[in-house]
Amino acid sequence: MKTVFHVAQSRGVADHGWLRSHHTFSFAGYHDPNRVHFGALRVINDDEVAGGKGFEAHPHHNMEIISLPISGDLAHRDSMGHAGVIRSGDVQIMSAGTGVVHSEMNANANIPVQFLQIWVLPNQQDVEPRYAQQRWADVAQANDFQQIVSPREDDAGVWLHQQAWFSLARWQGRVEKTYTLHRPGNGVYVFVIDGQARVNDIPLAKRDGLGVWETDSFRLKVDVAAEILLMEVPMAV
Structure with a gap:
């Protein structure tokens, strides 16, 4: 990774x-x-x-x-x-x-x-x-990834002309989940809107950003309330 x-x-x-x-x-x-x-x-x-x-x-x-x-x-x-x-x-x-x-x-x-x-x-x-x-907020599940952007018109969220998926994690308390990428060759840019988080062992604070690629998944962990935007996009453009 x-x-x-x-x-x-x-x-x-x-x-x-x-x-x-x-x-x-x-x-x-x-x-x-x-x-x-x-x-x-x-x-x-x-x-x-x-x-x-x-x-x-x-x-x-x-x-x-x-x-x-x-x-x-x-x-x-x-x-x-x-x-x-x-x-x-x-x-x-x-x-x-x-x-x-x-x-x-x-x-x-x-x-x-x-x-x-x-x-x-x-x-x-x-x-x-x-x-x-x-x-999207009215259908979001507590302490889970909420997809808000995708390449498909019939999928959750709005759609765009790119093999990209955006998800929001608006989590309360201690939560740890695995994010699995949708396709090979993509990477994910993790942006902390508020609070703190960890991607594997890397700590992130408010408004920090971390790009992750050459992996098929990673762990996202929150110990207290946080809001995190995950933007998965193709790396080759």
Whole structure:
């Protein structure tokens, strides 16, 4: 098993006043040639947007974009005609494909919104743009992996154009489980949203990230409450 460890404090930081963002991988003004991507996982941005502020309309193409609110409410609007709000416990996917324009704004005037925006390189170019949103928290099983993203439209969670699976572990108390990868050649990037965890014997704290590959499984252990996002993606892109 191979691993790469990214401590939370090593991430790139952008502070624009209305936006404070931490970049796990190279993004915008932050560039580290050793941290460009993890397989097909291209971006993990940990964003906090001030009340009433946000990202005005801007374009994307040929990227699978997943948004996962941590706290607060995020208002979305796009050129496909979708408009709505995503909240903690929701997951949103946008397949940009041939091109889409969207905006993301804090839906509240007085409190910040925190969310993860994640980009995955697609396995198909120039697909028809697509949007989906789903509430995963209402069906999550206690102390288990909850799948929120997959490559299949008929599977749990939203789907994307890549052989990738995302799962959330929102666990209470002492829990230890084995995560088994879905296919050979994939790796998993483990990101601790809150709390602490261990992957095999490697300790992780809040907002730390650990990439794991060249293995078919690993053990994830939590001693107290924690929320962990597991992003399984192809390593060859």
